[in-house]
Amino acid sequence: MRRMLLLRPLWRYPIISVTVVMLAAVVVLHALGADAVGRWMATAYVGAFVAWTLVRMVRDVLRGHVGLDILAVVAMVATLAVGEYIASLIIVLMLSGGEALEDFAARRARRDLTALLDRSPRTAHVLTHEHASDSDEVQDVAVEHVGIDDVLLVRPGEIVPVDGILLTDSGTFDESSLTGESLPVTHEAGSEVLSGAINGNRAVQIRAVRRSADSQYQQIVALVRAAEDSRAPVVRLADRFAIPFTAVSLALAGIAWAISGDPTRFAEVLVLATPCPLLIAAPVAFLGGLSRAAKAGVIVKGGGVVEQLARVRSAAFDKTGTLTQGQPTLVDVRPVDGFEAGDLLQLAASAEQYSSHVLADSIRRAAVERGIDLLAAEEASEVATNGVTAVIGGRTVVVGKPAYVAAVAADTVRADLTTGEAAAYVAIDGRFAGILVLADDPRPESPAVVSWLRSNGVERIVMLTGDTRATAESIARQTGIDEVHAELLPPEKVHLAADLHPRPVMMVGDGVNDAPVLAASDIGVAMGAKGATAAGDAADIVILVDSLGKVVDAVSIGRHTLRVALTAIWLGIGLSVGLMLIAMTGAIPAVAGALTQEFVDLATILYALRALGGPPSGFPAAGSPPSRRSDTESESHRV
Known part of the structure; x- marks a missing residue:
């Protein structure tokens, strides 16, 4: 078994194995004085490798991908032409070894992503x-x-399968x-x-x-697979470095040849033009960032989202379930004359069985906890974010926003509420029947999240909510948000998000009611810790942990990842150009240059793996100081 494990890399990367054998044979022949045989063997092998590489390059160009292999091809041809055939074999080893190095680095970078896949129940x-x-x-x-x-x-x-x-x-x-x-x-x-x-x-x-495909964990797994298959825009940006980097490398090699008059100098310079920082380091960095985010309970749907996160300049938040805890509790039942509190709660909770709103769930739960039986409706319909209408026992029950209820009960009176309270209005048979008062406090971490974003380059922070203005402004004051857009319908949220500047804009919502605006934003963040729709199809990021603080983690990881990716690219380019300038003087022989290039590749790839770690965001690990509560009154709606 141990022998098989040792042989596995040889079978997985046959070109590396053959190249190592060929290089050893050529070195032995050189030591024995049989240079002609060694040169012939190296020329034939490297020539075949060059032809194979050219075929791959043509295929890449046809797919719209400009590669850097042209530098390696020219370097291999040049080293063979000037008799540096050992250096040519080292270049072949570098190119073929790059695949193995990329596989290792990618496995290391995605380990926390694959951990989720590996433990998926089968x-x-x-x-x-x-x-x-x-x-x-x-x-x-x-x-x-x-x-x-x-x-x-x-x-x-065992793991629960569905x-x-x-x-x-x-x-x-x-x-x-x-x-x-x-x-x-x-x-x-x-x-x-x-x-x-x-x-x-x-x-x-x-x-x-639920079936497997619709269950919570399988949706998380689907997100992970999508993240793994993504290709970050910064990688395409790295592709665009190919042409100028190739031009500079060839120019330096040509100048060295022209000044020295020695064609060997051309080969000595060109063997140091390493493409690996562009081809491997940037993708590895982004895989590391995706993996680090997954470990933190944040699933990011691709490297492109990571780059957008790093550049975010505006943030918009929904209110209920996002800035607030999303678990309103019924604190008062206020019937008007002619209605009993028990009947009001029973009919309202029975109608709310046909609503998906967060307040509806709280009302149903409160009725059950009080031992009230819920009644079935003969018919029911819901107007999203406004309310629900149901016919129960021959009585027409309407529950929802004050304006929605007032449309069928002209005698509707708005409630007198205190800070942090919300209200569901009820009409029965065309008469205003009373209100159900609920309380939904801000999340304890919300003020700290808003403060962190503002102090870390997010220039504009707004609240977009369907709630009434008084309630929205109350929560905004407690969380530190200055700009509030309230009483919005879903299309109005989408329009406001599209017009927000500066960009990119990050929208944070619950992933269900806010699906349209999440999809319309540059970066849609869904609080997916609760409910069956963890995948948040409309969102770019899904937070699996019930904490708004993970938004801070996501932005911090995005910035660190982009910084590492770009630094790895420039580190590789800087080292290569510096070494090429030295090689122009003749101080670095071709064989030494080819070996040095390997160390440059290794250094940049190891640096890219820094995306797995990095400095903490500075955000409190567990909660934040309690927010201040104002004395202003507020009233609610259906968010």
């Missing part, structure tokens, strides 16, 4: 009879074949890869368990509620 234990426990009643199937309502057995230490409802009375799960919560989480029967969570020390049973 099989599930489907129970042939619900609550079965014997092994002969369990069937192992591929995870993609699990159907909705299938009952699954999850053994101790999203499901816990059937066992209780279970403990490690959800750190999904939410960033380091401590195990205990769920009771009836709770939803997300795929990707690791079961504790007790076997549990779950009922699948």
Whole structure:
């Protein structure tokens, strides 16, 4: 087995193996005085390699990709022409070894990305009879074949394969890869368990509620695959360095030849024109940045997004669930004369069963906690961000924004609310029936996030929300945002985001209600830690951890990654040009120059791997000082 592991690189990179054997043979022949044989062998082998390289170059050009291999081809031809055939073989070794070096660096850079892929569940234990426990009643199937309502057995230490409802009375799960919560989480029967969570020390049973492709962890895996397959614009920018760098290298080599009158000097200069910083270092740096972000609980959909993050100059935030905690609690039920509080809450919560809004979920939860039974509707419809209308027991119930309710109940009266409170207005059979008061405080880290962005080059920070102006301005004051655009419909959010300057613009929202504006922004950031749509298809970045502070991490990582990529490029170019200038004097023989070039390549690639680390953002690791609360009144809407 050990022998096979040692031989694997030889089979994976056959050109390297053959080149090393050829180089050793030529060196031995040179030592034995058989230079003619060695020259013939080297010329034939390098000539074949040059022809193969030219074919690849033509294919690249036809695909619109201008490569730097022309420098290596000219260097190989030149070294053969002046009799430096050992140097020509070293150049072949450098080019073929570059592939192996790139593979190593790329594997190192993407290790945290591939860790997510490697632990993706592939099989599930489907129970042939619900609550079965014997092994002969369990069937192992591929995870993609699990159907909705299938009952699954999850053994101790196994990964939950699909999203499901816990059937066992209780279970403990490690959800750190999904939410960033380091401590195990205990769920009771009836709770939803997300795929990707690791079961504790007790076997549990779950009922699948989503297929594999729609489950939380598989959506994360899809994001990771998309990030791996992306190609950063800075890599295409590196391609554009190819022409000027090639021209400068050839010019320096030509000048050296002209001044010295020795064609050997042309070859000695050109062997130091290394393309690896452009071909390998920049992609490796961006893979490192994507990997580092994934480890921090931030999935970035490609290197191009990393570059945009590094240059962000404006930031826009949604309010509910983004700047606020997104978990409003019902604090008061205020019926008007002629309606009872219990009936008001029951009818409103029953209607809210047909709404996807965050306030709707809070109202439903509050009714259930109070032991109120929810009623089915004969018909129901929702107007996004405005409210829901349902016919329940023959009564027409409307719940939502004050303007939406006032359209069917002219006697609607706006609520008198205190700071941080929100209200859902209710009309029953065309009469204003009362309001449900909820409270949704700002996230404790929101003021620190806004402050960090402002002090780190983000020139304009705004709030874009469908909420009423009083509520929006209250939250804005507590979080440090000066510019507020309130009572917006989704198309208005998109229009405002498109007109924001300076650019690039980063929009942060919940990834569901804000999908249009996330897609329209230069950088869409979805708070995807909660809910089933973790992939945030409209977003460029998905935050898997329920913390707005990860926005700071994302921007910090983007800036560090771009800085490392560009530095690696210029480091390689600077070293190459400096060494070529020295070689113009004849101080560096061709063989020594070819070997020196290898060290330049290695130095730039190792530098590119710095994208895996880097300085901390300086943002508090856990929370921030509590925000100040103003005494102004506010009222809410459906965000």
